[in-house]
Amino acid sequence: MARVKGRHWLAIWLVALLAALWAVIARQTASLNAARALTDLRAERAGLEGKRDELERRIRTASSRAVLLPRAQKLGLRLPADTEIILVPTAPPR
Amino acid sequence: MAKPAVRLGVVQIGLLGALAVLVLRAAQVQLLEGRRHAAEAQAQRTEHVVLDARRGTLFDRHGTALALTQETYHVGIAPNELRDPGADAALIARRLRLAPRDLDRALRRRYAWFAGPYTALDVEALRAVRGVHLEPVLRRFYPSNEFARAVIGRVGDDGLGASGLERLLDSLLAGTPGSAVVLKDRAGREYESPARVIAQPIAGNDVVLTIDAELQEIAQRALDDALDRMDAEGGDVVMLDPVTGEALAIASRRRDGGARPSAFTETFEPGSLAKIFAAAALVSLNRVRANEHVSGEGGKYQLPDRLVTDEHPLPSLTLADAIRVSSNIALVKFAARLEPDEQYTMLRAFGFGAPTGIEFPAESPGKLRLPKDWTRPSQASLAIGYELAVTPLQLAAAYAAIANDGVLLQPTLIREVRDPAGAVRYRHRPEPVRRAVTPEVAAKLRDLLRGVVAAGGTGARAALANFQIAAKTGTARRVVGGRYAPGQYTASFAALFPADDPQLVVVMKIDNPQKGSYFAAETAAPVTRSMLEQALAARTVALDRARLSNVAPTAERAPLDEINEPDGVVPYVVTIPAPASLPDSERVQPARAVPDVTGRPLREAARTLHRRGFRVVVKGWGVVHHSWPAAGDSAAAGSTVTLFAEPRH
Numbered sequence: 001m002a003r004v005k006g007r008h009w010l011a012i013w014l015v016a017l018l019a020a021l022w023a024v025i026a027r028q029t030a031s032l033n034a035a036r037a038l039t040d041l042r043a044e045r046a047g048l049e050g051k052r053d054e055l056e057r058r059i060r061t062a063s064s065r066a067v068l069l070p071r072a073q074k075l076g077l078r079l080p081a082d083t084e085i086i087l088v089p090t091a092p093p094r
Numbered sequence: 095m096a097k098p099a100v101r102l103g104v105v106q107i108g109l110l111g112a113l114a115v116l117v118l119r120a121a122q123v124q125l126l127e128g129r130r131h132a133a134e135a136q137a138q139r140t141e142h143v144v145l146d147a148r149r150g151t152l153f154d155r156h157g158t159a160l161a162l163t164q165e166t167y168h169v170g171i172a173p174n175e176l177r178d179p180g181a182d183a184a185l186i187a188r189r190l191r192l193a194p195r196d197l198d199r200a201l202r203r204r205y206a207w208f209a210g211p212y213t214a215l216d217v218e219a220l221r222a223v224r225g226v227h228l229e230p231v232l233r234r235f236y237p238s239n240e241f242a243r244a245v246i247g248r249v250g251d252d253g254l255g256a257s258g259l260e261r262l263l264d265s266l267l268a269g270t271p272g273s274a275v276v277l278k279d280r281a282g283r284e285y286e287s288p289a290r291v292i293a294q295p296i297a298g299n300d301v302v303l304t305i306d307a308e309l310q311e312i313a314q315r316a317l318d319d320a321l322d323r324m325d326a327e328g329g330d331v332v333m334l335d336p337v338t339g340e341a342l343a344i345a346s347r348r349r350d351g352g353a354r355p356s357a358f359t360e361t362f363e364p365g366s367l368a369k370i371f372a373a374a375a376l377v378s379l380n381r382v383r384a385n386e387h388v389s390g391e392g393g394k395y396q397l398p399d400r401l402v403t404d405e406h407p408l409p410s411l412t413l414a415d416a417i418r419v420s421s422n423i424a425l426v427k428f429a430a431r432l433e434p435d436e437q438y439t440m441l442r443a444f445g446f447g448a449p450t451g452i453e454f455p456a457e458s459p460g461k462l463r464l465p466k467d468w469t470r471p472s473q474a475s476l477a478i479g480y481e482l483a484v485t486p487l488q489l490a491a492a493y494a495a496i497a498n499d500g501v502l503l504q505p506t507l508i509r510e511v512r513d514p515a516g517a518v519r520y521r522h523r524p525e526p527v528r529r530a531v532t533p534e535v536a537a538k539l540r541d542l543l544r545g546v547v548a549a550g551g552t553g554a555r556a557a558l559a560n561f562q563i564a565a566k567t568g569t570a571r572r573v574v575g576g577r578y579a580p581g582q583y584t585a586s587f588a589a590l591f592p593a594d595d596p597q598l599v600v601v602m603k604i605d606n607p608q609k610g611s612y613f614a615a616e617t618a619a620p621v622t623r624s625m626l627e628q629a630l631a632a633r634t635v636a637l638d639r640a641r642l643s644n645v646a647p648t649a650e651r652a653p654l655d656e657i658n659e660p661d662g663v664v665p666y667v668v669t670i671p672a673p674a675s676l677p678d679s680e681r682v683q684p685a686r687a688v689p690d691v692t693g694r695p696l697r698e699a700a701r702t703l704h705r706r707g708f709r710v711v712v713k714g715w716g717v718v719h720h721s722w723p724a725a726g727d728s729a730a731a732g733s734t735v736t737l738f739a740e741p742r743h
Contacts, residue, residue, distance in 0.1 A: 043214075043221060046165035046230065050214030053164055057237040060158075064238070065315050082558040085630050086701050087639050 147269030175225030339503030365570025368479030
């Protein structure tokens with residue numbers, strides 16, 4: 001087997017160095033991409049939570065007595081007196 | 095001139111000296127000052143940032159969020175980074191609701207900054223715009239801004255609780271901030287790189303309040319309407335569950351729109367609402383017999399130091415009459431049989447003169463002077479609710495003790511505390527303070543209060559037809575600036591609903607009603623009835639309807655089998671899940687005949703049976719074919735009648 005000459009060693013070391021550098025850069029790139037994706041997901045989640053809160057607020061406002069009662073009164077409806085309320089027990093859920 | 099060898103030696107020594115200085119300086123820089131320099135370098139390249147902890151959410155008892163933390167944003171804009179300045183500026187102005195002229199002016203700077211804060215929805219469309227930089231910031235959000243505002247309180251600009259429960263529960267809600275290290279470039283800008291998290295932020299605990307959102311809304315709306323209609327200066331409504339001490343609704347409002355927590359912090363003289371506590375002492379100590387009468391004195395009774403009057407005098411009154419018509423004269427006469435210590439002890443036993451212990455900052459203890467500080471008319475004054483300052487909450491807690499068989503409970507606003515993972519760290523259990531009166535005395539007091547809403551009682555306008563309530567009216571002169579203000583009154587009303595096995599204690603106070611009557615009988619009493627009717631009709635209100643349906647209807651005296659509603663009025667049917675085992679055995683009710691409802695529509699039949707005091711279970715649809723037990727059979731009130739129905743042919 002032929003002896004590896006000095007210049008070959010140099011080439012091997014150079015390749016090893018390049019490979020190590022490539023590995024470092026690849027890892028950094030991957031982690032930056034992951035960080036960006038994480039930031040995007042976080043923002044998306046915050047956006048969805050914000051939407052949910054806003055929609056809940058609108059639902060609560062829309063279903064509040066302050067909104068419903070005047071509209072119901074316009075339609076000729078009114079709150080029942082206690083004589084008009086019947087408590088009917090139903091079978092317990094199985 | 096020295097020889098070359100000497101000169102060489104001198105140069106060598108000089109060089110060695112310089113080298114030694116270099117080595118020593120290097121040692122100084124690296125060994126002695128190395129840490130400091132390293133820290134400086136680190137500080138220039140990195141920055142410690144605080145990661146805000148999400149503040150815990152406040153929920154109502156049914157899980158409706160009342161205060162929560164939301165991620166919002168400050169918006170920074172680098173004009174030179176915008177790809178299409180015209181279109182981007184228009185989009186930014188629209189999303190951030192800015193006047194185009196203001197935005198144009200801001201974009202002339204190197205970096206425009208809009209503090210907002212803007213919601214995620216506002217900035218959603220801006221995320222993809224180059225040159226727009228969003229800085230997230232956590233912000234407290236109240237879905238219904240005016241909902242229980244005085245109780246919940248607010249968070250200050252520093253993110254800490256500033257008032258109300260937000261302040262009191264700050265240490266529970268706040269959580270623990272985390273920290274992280276981010277890399278910076280020479281200009282101090284952050285690199286887009288994963289932050290090195292040193293400590294993760296720990297979110298705050300969630301707190302479930304005892305407040306019932308629907309009852310709270312009923313109370314707030316009723317109070318607002320009442321104050322507007324009566325042109326009153328302010329008012330409060332407190333609703334308590336007497337069995338647990340849980341506050342279900344607490345509403346306060348002033349005419350100027352302010353929302354001070356006056357139900358906790360502002361005192362008033364309760365007037366006739368306190369008569370029941372003088373009666374408690376008289377009954378407990380057996381100082382009065384049930385059929386014992388005192389003279390009504392024609393409505394005017396002169397004491398050595400004061401004149402006591404009655405609005406509607408009766409010739410003679412028992413204690414029950416005195417409570418029913420709220421007679422000052424009779425109560426003053428009966429209370430004269432008590433020693434000052436006895437009267438004082440009873441008022442203290444019901445919690446007056448001391449804070450209730452509810453979890454709220456700056457609760458007022460009210461005012462009840464020691465007997466040694468009383469003047470000659472004090473005993474008479476205290477019997478009819480003067481020389482005594484109480485908060486609406488104290489009154490509600492005291493009436494709750496009457497409802498709760500004589501045991502005074504510490505009222506509470508906190509039902510549960512949950513950690514961020516959802517595990518329950520605290521759950522409220524009823525906390526008895528003391529037994530104020532025996533169960534027998536409490537039952538007698540409830541009977542006395544029942545008379546108030548019967549015909550001829552001062553609270554008749556609060557009466558419900560199908561459910562009996564026990565209540566008391568109170569109309570007292572108002573103290574303004576330490577003196578009784580002429581023509582100013584406080585109208586108040588306390589109710590136990592229903593009178594048997596009460597589930598709800600309501601105290602309503604109206605300050606200085608100026609339009610119409612100022613008497614509680616005509617102001618606070620009908621408003622309380624309206625609140626109770628609304629609570630009955632609401633599906634989610636914290637009432638145990640299974641227990642309510644066991645309560646014998648009060649409308650028995652009315653014709654039962656006939657529907658007397660005007661045409662087109664359909665009864666409102668609230669279905670309730672029947673408990674697996676009905677506690678019929680706990681209530682021995684008299685037997686009665688099952689009415690014949692064959693051939694009737696189901697709703698009408700159910701109503702008829704309900705009025706008879708029966709529970710109803712429906713099988714099928716249409717009109718009633720038969721029932722079990724059958725029509726005419728005898729069954730205990732509160733027992734279940736099953737209706738078998740068939741489609742109408």
